[in-house]
Amino acid sequence: MLNEATPKLAERLAKRLSEAVHDGELGAGTRLPTEQALCEQYGVSRTVVREAISMLKREGMLISRQGSGTYVTSKPSVALRLSQPQGDFSAVVEILELRSALEIKAAELAATRRDNAHLRAMRNALAELDEAVERGEDGVRQDLAFHRSVVAATGNQHFLETIDFLHQLLQQAIAVTRRNEARNAHYMQQVDHEHHALLEAIAAGDSEAARQAASTHLCNAETRLREARSEADGDG
Template sequence: MKQQATPQPLMRVTKPRLYEQLVAQLLAYIESASLGPGDLLPAERDLAERLGVSRATLAQALVALEVLGVIDVQHGTGAVLVYRPSIATVIKGLREHRNRLPEIVEARSTLEVKLAELAAERRTDADLAAIENALQVMSEEIAAGDRGAHGDELFHQAVTTAAHSPVLAQLMTFIAEMILETRLESLAQPGRPEQSLASHRTITAAIRAQDPAVATAAMLSHIELVSDVALLK
């Protein structure tokens, strides 16, 4: 008597997230419009109206494409196409990125909290000047309507340098590209650039005062803030 094969269990069908649907539509538009590398996408307001979504929702899809390197969002210019991938490839990349985010946050909360503590203990006047310069750069970027990503990166680099811990600095270099993903995700949230800058100033005040306990608490609070991104909701 022929033995029947055990049937495979049926899996619940998951509904695609809204940002995935938007990404798919954006890529379909890019394909139909025959856009190539270097071409500019329509303005956000125009895209949002065509898709019937808010600009905030659209921004989430655009930053997801930016994280994956499909587009480059330039202040004052708009979204420029870098390359034209398949929809399946991008959706797969987005899901992998979303799954990776909690681990990146975990690494940051481990490394950067310790770096802030050490920076408060070991910083020199030159280190403090570099940290304060980064604050100024970020402040100027935000005032100009940008997200402040460059100033944000400079700030965390300056805190890392001020810790005078070569091994921790090497570890930060190792995860730098992954941190860039969370930076873009975070600073794309409405009001986040200003919140992040205020958080940086609190950390700086603790480092200036050479108070390791306050610096530790301030950096932990900052990592929790910047880890609150729409992609994980």
């Protein structure tokens, strides 16, 4: 049964269902249990179940079939073998390196290919991130949604499919960086500034500025992690 405060219940359930998919408990093509069954299994309301399912549909993990139910979408089986970073410092740094390889180029392309719908999606994602932080939430899902919206603006389906393939990996790494940044108000201000700098560069159609903004953001994320680690070692 889930015991978190109500605003977090849907995200908690979405995470549990996502883990069930990646652990193989819910395989590709599997029909999801009924809403009532999920309510009973996790001790939550239908509203929470529906919101959690909506989250996973937006992330491409679940799909509804008219008159049949909700199913796990087809995912490459190798996704189940991706090692998860958890809280391990070196693993998170390696994922930041992976993100750099993808997202810096994506930002550069997004600046020349984005349209008004893409820009709205980016702005909405940042607004939702601000609202999540104000509610005292971690903002991981909204942070990831912003970076995904930048990738979507490339118009390159292969970029987008790669990000979606790595979804669980990126989500857990972002959770680690955001937990670290939430401990320091200055860090949070930096992240907010970096996100908006990236958005502004893309909106201006400046591919070099967008590339630099993405690089700065990811490099700074690693720097913030290293600073926090040094402080923790010093306290020890």
